[in-house]
Amino acid sequence: MTELDRDTRILRFLEHVHPYDSLKREVLTRIASVFIERTVHPGVMIYTAGDLLEGLYLIEHGTVEITDEKGAPVSILHGRNSFGERGLTRDGLAVTHAKATEETRLLMLPADEFHDILQSSKSFARFFDRTRSPGREQRGDLTTQRVADLMARNPISISPETSIQMAAGMMRDTHVSCLAVTHPEHVLAGIVTLRDMTTKAVAGGLGGETPVSQIMTSEPVSLAPSALGSDLLHVMLERKIGHVPVTEGNRLVGVLTQTDLIRFQAISSASMVQEIAEAYTAEEMAKVTVRLPKLLMQLVGAGNRHEVVTRLITDIADSVTRRLLALAEGELGAPPVPYLWLACGSQGRQEQTGVSDQDNCMILDDAVTEADMPYFCALAKFVCDGLDTCGYFYCPGDMMATAERWCQPLKVWKRYFAGWIDKPDPEAQMLASVMFDLRPIGGTHALFDNLQDETLAAARKNTIFVGHMIVNSLKHTPPLGLFRGFATVRSGEHKNELDMKMNGVVPVVDLGRVYALQGGITEVNTRARLEAAEALGTISHSGAHDLLDAYDLIAETRLKRQADEIRAGRKPDNYMPPSDLSDLERSHLRDAFVVVRTMQSAVGQGKGMLS
Known part of the structure; x- marks a missing residue:
C-alpha cells in the first residue's frame, strides 16, 4: 500500500470517528498523515501503568482490555474507541494497563499533535474533558455504574x-x-x-x-x-x-x-456501529437499534454530559443511514450521477434522544436527468423504509427524501433557499429553520459546501429575513407560570406536565440557530453554535455562559427523565410532571427557564446579548 493510499484510508476512517469528525477538513487531512500504525497480537501489552505514553491510541479494529494498576478490569474497548488520554492530560504517564485481547490494529496520534488539537478545537477538548475533570473519569466503565x-x-x-x-x-x-x-x-x-x-x-x-x-x-x-x-x-x-x-x-x-455484565459490556455505541456496518438487511440492523434505549439509560446513568449522550445516540442513526445507502447501491447499482444524503432536525444537529423520527433529504448533481430520477426515488424509499424498520419512524410532516420536493438537483435547492430568504412567509420560516440544520451523512459532500456558504452569506445580508427568523424563534417559550410556578400542559394525555422538548430545549435550539445566522456560523449543533457565537462576540461572555448552563440543565433533566422511564420499563417521551423533581431541582430548572426567556427578550429587542 502506498503512503497516499494509507493516508486516504486513515482519513476516511477518522471522518466517521468522534471527535475527529468535528475537526476542520484541513486539520483532519494533516493529522491523517502523522498517525502511527501498529498491529498488536492477542495477549500483548500495549502499555502498563507508569509507562511514558507516546500518544493517544485509537482502535481501528480489534479489542483492547483496560485494567487498573492492580489488574482489576476497567473496560473492554473495540473499534473507534480512544484510550490513553488520561495519562496524556496529566503528566504523560499511563495510569492503567492496556492489552490486546485479539489481533488489533491501532492508530496512534503523537502526544504533541494531541495537545495542539486540544488547544485549537473546543469540541475536541470538550470530548476529552471528562478525563481531565476530577470525579469524571472512566464514566462509561462497568465499575462506576450504579x-x-x-x-x-x-x-x-x-x-x-x-x-x-x-x-x-x-x-x-x-x-x-x-x-x-x-x-x-x-x-x-x-x-x-x-x-x-x-x-x-x-x-x-x-x-x-x-x-x-x-x-x-x-x-x-x-x-x-x-x-x-x-x-x-x-x-x-x-x-x-x-x-x-x-x-x-x-x-x-x-x-x-454474569450475563448482565457481559450484556453491559456489549452495549456501547462503538460495538453497535460495528454490528450495523456488518449487517446486510434493515431487519438485522433493527436488532441492534432496539438496544438504543438501554444505551441511553446506560450513558445517562454513567453521568455523561447531554451533548455526549445525544452525539453517541445520533452516531447510531448516522451509521444506519450510511449502511442503508451502501445496501441500496448494492441492490440498485452505482448512482447515475453524484448525490448527497443529508439529515435535518435533531439528527442534523446531532441531538437525538430516545424519541426520534426521521428528517432527511437528497441533493442531486445538476447533471441528473428525468431518466435518472427513478433510481433516486428507489434509493430514497429503500433508505427511509429501512430507517422506519430500525425505529426511526416516518416524519409526520413528510420531511423525507421520498418526497419529490426534497429530492432535487442542487440548482433547485439553491432556488429554494433564495426564495425562502427573499420572501420569508410563515412556511418559508419553518422550512428555513429545518434546512439550516442540514448535515451531510453520505454521498458527495462537495454538493453541500457552496450551498451552505452561499445561503448563510445571503441570509445574513437580508435583515428582513433575519428579523422574521428572530420572530419565529420566539414562538416557543419556556414554561414559566405565575408566582414562581411552571406553566404545564393544560389538557390531554400530558395534562399538568412540562413539555421538556417544545418548551424546554427547542427555545434554546431556536436561539442557537438565530445566532448562527447572525454570525455566519456553519456549526449545526446547538451547543457548538452557542460557543461559536460567544467566540465571535455575537453573545457576551456572561450571557453565553448563563445560556450554556441553562441549556445544559434543561437538556440533562430531559435526558434523565427519559432514562428513568426506560429504567421503569416504559417508553420514553418528552414530558415530565414537576412533582417528580425535588424543591431544589424545581428551583434550578425554573432559574434556567428564566435565563432562556431573558435571552429571548434580548434577541427580540435586537440586543442579541445578555450583559
Whole structure:
C-alpha cells in the first residue's frame, strides 16, 4: 500500500470517528498523515501503568482490555474507541494497563499533535474533558455504574414451597439461570440456580416434589440499587458466585447475573456501529437499534454530559443511514450521477434522544436527468423504509427524501433557499429553520459546501429575513407560570406536565440557530453554535455562559427523565410532571427557564446579548 493510499484510508476512517469528525477538513487531512500504525497480537501489552505514553491510541479494529494498576478490569474497548488520554492530560504517564485481547490494529496520534488539537478545537477538548475533570473519569466503565442501571427488573420469583420440578420447568421455559425465592410482599428468602439443580437436586437424588427451600441458598448476599458495579464485581469474585439479588431493605427489586455484565459490556455505541456496518438487511440492523434505549439509560446513568449522550445516540442513526445507502447501491447499482444524503432536525444537529423520527433529504448533481430520477426515488424509499424498520419512524410532516420536493438537483435547492430568504412567509420560516440544520451523512459532500456558504452569506445580508427568523424563534417559550410556578400542559394525555422538548430545549435550539445566522456560523449543533457565537462576540461572555448552563440543565433533566422511564420499563417521551423533581431541582430548572426567556427578550429587542 502506498503512503497516499494509507493516508486516504486513515482519513476516511477518522471522518466517521468522534471527535475527529468535528475537526476542520484541513486539520483532519494533516493529522491523517502523522498517525502511527501498529498491529498488536492477542495477549500483548500495549502499555502498563507508569509507562511514558507516546500518544493517544485509537482502535481501528480489534479489542483492547483496560485494567487498573492492580489488574482489576476497567473496560473492554473495540473499534473507534480512544484510550490513553488520561495519562496524556496529566503528566504523560499511563495510569492503567492496556492489552490486546485479539489481533488489533491501532492508530496512534503523537502526544504533541494531541495537545495542539486540544488547544485549537473546543469540541475536541470538550470530548476529552471528562478525563481531565476530577470525579469524571472512566464514566462509561462497568465499575462506576450504579447497580440500578445494570440489574434485570421484575425478576421471576417463586415461594419456598414450590417444587423442584416446577422450578426447573419455569427456568427452562423462561430461559433464566436462577429464580428468586420470596415470602409474601417480595421479602427475599433465598435464591436457586441451575447449579443448585444439578449439584444438589439431581446429584443428591431428591424427588421432583421436594420444595426448593431444600436446595436454595438461604439469606444470600445482596446489594442495594445504589451500589456500584465495582461492589458487584468484588462480591462475585470474592464469593465465586454468578447471581446476586438486589434488595431495598429486605424486599427483592432485581437480580444481577454474569450475563448482565457481559450484556453491559456489549452495549456501547462503538460495538453497535460495528454490528450495523456488518449487517446486510434493515431487519438485522433493527436488532441492534432496539438496544438504543438501554444505551441511553446506560450513558445517562454513567453521568455523561447531554451533548455526549445525544452525539453517541445520533452516531447510531448516522451509521444506519450510511449502511442503508451502501445496501441500496448494492441492490440498485452505482448512482447515475453524484448525490448527497443529508439529515435535518435533531439528527442534523446531532441531538437525538430516545424519541426520534426521521428528517432527511437528497441533493442531486445538476447533471441528473428525468431518466435518472427513478433510481433516486428507489434509493430514497429503500433508505427511509429501512430507517422506519430500525425505529426511526416516518416524519409526520413528510420531511423525507421520498418526497419529490426534497429530492432535487442542487440548482433547485439553491432556488429554494433564495426564495425562502427573499420572501420569508410563515412556511418559508419553518422550512428555513429545518434546512439550516442540514448535515451531510453520505454521498458527495462537495454538493453541500457552496450551498451552505452561499445561503448563510445571503441570509445574513437580508435583515428582513433575519428579523422574521428572530420572530419565529420566539414562538416557543419556556414554561414559566405565575408566582414562581411552571406553566404545564393544560389538557390531554400530558395534562399538568412540562413539555421538556417544545418548551424546554427547542427555545434554546431556536436561539442557537438565530445566532448562527447572525454570525455566519456553519456549526449545526446547538451547543457548538452557542460557543461559536460567544467566540465571535455575537453573545457576551456572561450571557453565553448563563445560556450554556441553562441549556445544559434543561437538556440533562430531559435526558434523565427519559432514562428513568426506560429504567421503569416504559417508553420514553418528552414530558415530565414537576412533582417528580425535588424543591431544589424545581428551583434550578425554573432559574434556567428564566435565563432562556431573558435571552429571548434580548434577541427580540435586537440586543442579541445578555450583559
